Amino acid sequence: MNQAQSRSPLPRETFTLGSIPLVESCSVLEARRKIHSLASLVAGDSLLSTRLATVVSEVGKALQRLNQNARIEVGLCTKGNLPRLQLDFVGQLDSRSLGYLNSFFDHLEKDSGTGGLFHRVNVELTTSGVNRATLARLREIVEQKTRDQLLEEIQSKNSELEESLETLKRTRSAKDRMESELNIGRDIQMSMLPLSFPAFPEQGEFDVHAALYPAQEVGGDFYDMFMIDLDHFCFCVGDVSGKGVPAALFMAVTKTLIKSRAANDLSPASILSHVNSESAEGNDSAMFVTLFLAILNLHSGEMVYSNAGHNPPYLMRSNGEMERLENRHGPVIGAMEGIAYGEDSTVLAPADMLYLYTDGVTEAMDIAGSLYGEERLRERLRGADYPAAKDAVEDTVDDVWRYQGDASQADDITIMSVRYHGPVTREGETELTLRMHNDITAIAGVNDDFCRFAEQHGIPAAVQRRMNVCLDELLNNIVSYGYCDEAASDAHEIELHFRLLDSELVVTIIDDGKPFNPFGNDPPDTCLSVEERPIGGLGVHLVKNFMDKVHYERHGENNVVTLHKHLDQEQEA
Amino acid sequence: MDISTEQIDSTTVVRMSGNLDTNTSAPAHAKLDSLIEDGNTHLLVNLRQVGFVSSAGLRILLATAKRLNGTDGSLKISNLNETVNEVFEISGFNSILNVFSTEEDALKDG
Numbered sequence: 001m002n003q004a005q006s007r008s009p010l011p012r013e014t015f016t017l018g019s020i021p022l023v024e025s026c027s028v029l030e031a032r033r034k035i036h037s038l039a040s041l042v043a044g045d046s047l048l049s050t051r052l053a054t055v056v057s058e059v060g061k062a063l064q065r066l067n068q069n070a071r072i073e074v075g076l077c078t079k080g081n082l083p084r085l086q087l088d089f090v091g092q093l094d095s096r097s098l099g100y101l102n103s104f105f106d107h108l109e110k111d112s113g114t115g116g117l118f119h120r121v122n123v124e125l126t127t128s129g130v131n132r133a134t135l136a137r138l139r140e141i142v143e144q145k146t147r148d149q150l151l152e153e154i155q156s157k158n159s160e161l162e163e164s165l166e167t168l169k170r171t172r173s174a175k176d177r178m179e180s181e182l183n184i185g186r187d188i189q190m191s192m193l194p195l196s197f198p199a200f201p202e203q204g205e206f207d208v209h210a211a212l213y214p215a216q217e218v219g220g221d222f223y224d225m226f227m228i229d230l231d232h233f234c235f236c237v238g239d240v241s242g243k244g245v246p247a248a249l250f251m252a253v254t255k256t257l258i259k260s261r262a263a264n265d266l267s268p269a270s271i272l273s274h275v276n277s278e279s280a281e282g283n284d285s286a287m288f289v290t291l292f293l294a295i296l297n298l299h300s301g302e303m304v305y306s307n308a309g310h311n312p313p314y315l316m317r318s319n320g321e322m323e324r325l326e327n328r329h330g331p332v333i334g335a336m337e338g339i340a341y342g343e344d345s346t347v348l349a350p351a352d353m354l355y356l357y358t359d360g361v362t363e364a365m366d367i368a369g370s371l372y373g374e375e376r377l378r379e380r381l382r383g384a385d386y387p388a389a390k391d392a393v394e395d396t397v398d399d400v401w402r403y404q405g406d407a408s409q410a411d412d413i414t415i416m417s418v419r420y421h422g423p424v425t426r427e428g429e430t431e432l433t434l435r436m437h438n439d440i441t442a443i444a445g446v447n448d449d450f451c452r453f454a455e456q457h458g459i460p461a462a463v464q465r466r467m468n469v470c471l472d473e474l475l476n477n478i479v480s481y482g483y484c485d486e487a488a489s490d491a492h493e494i495e496l497h498f499r500l501l502d503s504e505l506v507v508t509i510i511d512d513g514k515p516f517n518p519f520g521n522d523p524p525d526t527c528l529s530v531e532e533r534p535i536g537g538l539g540v541h542l543v544k545n546f547m548d549k550v551h552y553e554r555h556g557e558n559n560v561v562t563l564h565k566h567l568d569q570e571q572e573a
Numbered sequence: 574m575d576i577s578t579e580q581i582d583s584t585t586v587v588r589m590s591g592n593l594d595t596n597t598s599a600p601a602h603a604k605l606d607s608l609i610e611d612g613n614t615h616l617l618v619n620l621r622q623v624g625f626v627s628s629a630g631l632r633i634l635l636a637t638a639k640r641l642n643g644t645d646g647s648l649k650i651s652n653l654n655e656t657v658n659e660v661f662e663i664s665g666f667n668s669i670l671n672v673f674s675t676e677e678d679a680l681k682d683g
Contacts, residue, residue, distance in 0.1 A: 047662060440596060443594070462656060472629070542660060546663075
């Protein structure tokens with residue numbers, strides 16, 4: 001579909017967006033989240049989306065409790081003057097939730113379609129800006145998979161494997177059997193890896209290459225790489241203890257846990273802590289995995305990483321120096337529950353390259369049985385000047401093959417290399433960087449500068465003012481409560497980045513105050529009367545409501561707050 | 574922040590212009606306090622010329638409402654733009670403060 005088509009208005013009809021199954025109580029939460037995102041995207045009205053989400057959560061709970069095959073069918077109807085979001089709650093409802101629906105929606109249709117009885121509500125949207133691109137995004141939201149669904153998929157993959165296992169059981173000799181099991185394990189292992197390179201040709205900020213050469217017998221290496229969002233590239237290399245089918249399945253689960261967690265978590269420490277707890281729980285076979293995981297901020301070059309018992313990678317700086325990222329942040333993954341992993345960060349300059357590997361490289365043996373070794377690898381890398389990630393992988397692997405000669409490969413060999421090129425200004429992207437001292441009177445100036453930027457780039461006035469409120473709240477917080485030293489009121493600097501990409505405004509606020517997550521508190525009670533009402537926390541509540549997405553992370557000595565706001569939904573408001 | 578006032582019958586209309594934020598709230602608060610101390614206990618704050626109100630602004634409106642509720646005075650607020658209205662809705666202030674769409678509506682309301 002070309003750009004013009006995707007922007008043109010939709011024909012007047014009803015579009016199916018998808019179906020959200022309500023099979024267990026956690027899927028109600030998931031449904032709530034999806035409906036909230038849908039409504040925020042098309043309505044841009046945070047009150048409406050919050051209200052809708054609450055209704056979905058309340059009614060969804062009853063629906064799920066009372067029906068075997070409960071689900072919410074979601075559609076978008078463009079027949080009237082304004083588009084409508086159409087929600088069909090499929091299944092029987094009790095009188096309490098019916099009353100609930102009736103109190104929120106004027107017209108509650110009850111009908112039985114092919115799928116059975118449903119209750120339909122129509123939510124009129126105060127926007128006409130729904131085009132094919134929006135439709136595609138809406139469908140994406142509805143179809144988004146939860147972690148459980150991903151795990152389920154793996155399970156179904158497993159059932160395919162059962163067939164192979166049947167064959168395996170029938171094989172005659174023990175030797176044949178072992179060989180087939182190893183083959184199956186290897187098939188699973190290889191089917192889990194991203195194998196097509198260049199992997200992210202549209203990302204000019206970096207290039208990445210990886211290769212895995214499975215050993216004949218032992219081996220449980222894996223790697224993965226994916227974009228978390230436009231700015232964050234996540235990659236990891238690991239080595240599962242054991243071999244064959246059990247190790248391959250453990251790897252599959254670990255990989256899935258990592259990916260689903262990273263979708264909403266930009267901290268490698270937090271991702272590893274989570275993955276460890278999940279995989280350690282009920283891990284009777286005592287399998288474990290060594291893992292190095294990093295998230296590279298493509299805009300700033302900052303790479304945050306956490307190492308769980310894996311070989312420390314090498315960092316080849318563009319000036320020819322080489323470092324080893326020696327820090328260990330916790331034990332291997334899956335061995336013990338409840339471990340809090342740590343993380344470190346370093347900033348990559350353009351042309352810096354990271355080189356990750358598994359012990360199959362350094363433990364490769366020549367025909368006489370002596371190891372390739374750490375020293376040989378280090379010298380190989382030190383003497384090289386690789387123009388691309390691919391060259392580093394290929395050159396070192398060739399060197400290992402040469403060393404190994406006619407000896408057999410003892411263990412899996414995995415190498416990944418990531419080369420940072422620096423930030424890239426994408427087509428249609430504009431940005432503004434502002435700095436202010438920790439002086440309360442400087443806030444107005446920041447707001448003025450932002451308004452000028454907003455006007456230049458056609459950001460709607462309503463978004464401008466909302467952003468003004470958010471900046472006033474967050475900057476006031478930082479300046480008033482962020483610093484505990486007695487230094488002069490202008491001793492600290494706060495940095496702000498405004499980026500406009502396609503139709504999204506992304507604002508990053510960086511301060512060196514004491515660690516504080518402004519979004520960590522509970523929302524205030526907005527139902528209290530004038531006399532009872534305390535004020536604190538309200539500002540942040542406003543920010544959360546005005547923005548599509550807010551995020552906090554502590555990076556070294558800095559608090560980093562990121563705000564996301566889509567402009568599409570505002571144009572008609 | 575510019576503030577002008579006009580006496581219409583028993584009501585003192587306070588017309589604000591600018592943004593009611595971290596920096597401007599303190600002087601605005603002082604102005605409202607001095608009006609009350611001078612015996613003007615029926616205030617109508619017209620926000621027609623106000624671009625945005627942050628929580629600092631809400632805080633002074635709330636403090637003023639609390640102060641006047643303790644006497645036989647009253648605080649009314651009118652002419653909220655879209656963003657200010659949203660701030661009031663999200664914070665729940667539209668249900669705890671006396672909000673009118675226009676100055677005329679506010680003056681008519683007894």
